Amino acid sequence: MGQNEHLRNFGMLAVLIIILCVLPSNINLYQRSVILFTMMYVILSLSWNIISGYTGYVSFGHVMFYGIGAYATGILVVDYGWHWIATLGVGVFVSFVVSLCIGFPVLRLKGPYFAIAMLGAAEGTRVVATVWESLTHGGEGIGLPNVENSFETYFAMLVVMLATIIVSYWVGHSRFGIRLNAIREDEIAAESLGINTTFYKLSAFALSAIFPAAAGGIQAYKILYIDPETEFFILVTIYMKLFAMFGGKGTVIGPILGTFILYIVQEITWVKFPTAHLIAFGVFIVLVARFMPRGLMGYAIDKGWARKGMVH
């Protein structure tokens, strides 16, 4: 029974991948970049979901890992002449190390305090990126060499997205994920029943930190200009959080679904009503948090369209 379900899910994933592989040569530059950014937000919201959805540690500062990745690429490409693909590895590694250093103290904070401490960590990183001019070029930002890269970045993003989905899928269907859930539900019980919560929280945090770094790096190479304000922009965190929450945090499908729906909606409204769309997003967060905290997948579960739990 479990076997068939996995096959069906991977079938669906394969169809999605095939579509996304065929698509870029048949659409224009603008559409290509919209899909690229949609994929990026799939990566971000799925990553956020690992620490915040599965583990229950809601991060308000996940943009920091994205920014670190972007800066790793920007600095290494411009100042050290690296090939951009190689820089992604460095971004991921730095992000990994940073996540462990920050996670160790901050994951001891509970609920809202963790959320706000992460907000602080992200803002702090932004300030560092602004102040440490010798490394980051400070507030004036970094311009990357201008080359046509819409295909390279598209496929790189696709690969990273695939990796994120597979890892999320594994987390969402394994005892590892169940243990993260247990920490979310009741940390004291989890600890008393044999779960080394420190280890699992840190692992989840590190997992959720590495993919955004890769996404940030690719994105930096795509848009060719980075500065602290855009790379550590709080709106990026808001988006990933909202997409995941809307789709249903703590599930694999939820964040993917949420991103595909909401990112496209925001792309359309963004062009037409630049300010109103941000107001609408604020209102939307309020409504989602107040009236459908479990998102679309929660609704589907209540309706009986999807099963409760992740391991059956």
Added chain:
Amino acid sequence: MQEKAEIRSKYWLALFLVAAYTVPFGIGIYTDNVFFDLQWLADLTTVILNGIMQGGVYAMFAVGLTLIFGVMRIINVAHGELVMLGAYLTWMFFFYVGIDPLLALFLTLPIAFVIGVLIQKLLLNAVVGGPELTPLLITFGLGLTIIHIVEAIFTTDYRTIPYAPDALQISESINIGRSKIISFVMASFISISVFFFLKIHRIGKAIRATAQNADVAMVCGINIFHIYMITSGLAAALAVAGGALVSIQFGFNPETGVLYTLQAFAIIVLGGRGHYIGALIGGVMLAVIESLISFMIPNGTAMVEIASYGMMVFVLLIRPRGLMGPKEN
């Protein structure tokens, strides 16, 4: 022993605070920004006095946050946005109607109270006592909405209110801006009034009873949802008053609210969440640290934010109950 851990955390907190106050001096010496001549000492005194004045205002709007936390266990991350809103309200009355910023308080405070009550009634009443993160997300979305509505109306340009721009000479080389002193006096007056309201007035007592134990308060015939709304209204009024007093000292734009939330949060964590006097002390302490940082560290103004974050995170890690907060289990 339990007591031992308790005392140890107190010492750690003290140590942390000493470090927080000395590090700016250390960096200042390292970067050659510290000279031990008379002029520098006078400047330092000015900076510290200014910090204390500013701290009074911080403390006042932090008190709003601590009230909400104390009564409902909710962290209102839109609090700073209400401060920002207060600044804009004052600015509007000043420029469009020509009302003195302090007199405008008589108009802005009732408006703020109504806003607070509405927020509570429409959004928060239903989630008090539920999962802690829901109100956080709700107020976060609310803050975002307020920021962008204000931005749509007033753009992101910085605004200022030219009010009492001259400085008061205390000694030959020490002086303090008059607007700062006015703000401090006003803030102290409002904070003390609210304190006595809570201590003496019937409703104030009901608020404190609800903060102690909502269930018991309910059994004693207190309509706690009523109390929640009054608390929220009061908190919003304190935030908006804070905004008014900030607006006559500094420039502001729609995004400054985020920093105020942060400062207020750092203050109530330091003072002890839900503790009134703690918030007042915390406000002054944070403001003084901020002044020291921007005075002695090059690029210090950008670092001010880090001071709040650092303060908050460290205090939460070392001693979650802060200086005077109640013990948690």
Added chain:
Amino acid sequence: MADAEIALDIQNLKKYFGGIKAVDGCTFQVPKGQISGLIGPNGSGKTTTFNLLTGVLAADSGEVLYNGENIVGLRPYEIFNRGISRTFQITRIYREMTVFENMLSASSMKVPLREARARAEQLMEFVTLTKLRGEYGGNLSYGQQKLLEFARALMTDPDLILLDEPAAGVNRTLLNNLLDHIHHLQEEQGKTVLIVEHDMNVIMNHCEKVFVLDYGVKIAEGLPEDIQTNEEVIEAYFGHK
């Protein structure tokens, strides 16, 4: 005490909360392979003792020897991994996880998934929760949650099982089943069980040895029938005559 081996040797355990001496120099030995009871009036420190034994609370001083090793100061999961499992007074099942996931969460990662699944199925069958395996833990009735917690505590086949008020809120038939199973564990597999319970029937009929706590100190121990007539115990429960 010479009659049985000792499973858990508790020496002078202390825990103060501010000025309240929750556990104040508690000393007793839980015999191996038996069912023991821990009783005492409300607030006598029974649950605190449990929390100290399982590492949820850090003891101020004292020792707890388990298989010759002092387990005071270990993290709760380390104690659990040494074979001490527990249930909670107020159930702490994972509310937004299914019954099956609740079970699986307690399985050791060293055990292959297939085996863990089989064991979970078997235990769910035993506590009659198989039909609810896909339901959220939070949707179960209180009694069912108690049963789930009990089953979950057995997932790793622990040697020592600490049960905090297993009878509260569980109906008679189920309770008898549960107690039968506890007896089965003890008799056939040589498990040690320590029960905190207010239901004196459970204590008197099922425990071989009873410890009585009052104000954080052990005031009596012995066979159930001796405890019933012990002056000090009666005084602790009913006050001075």
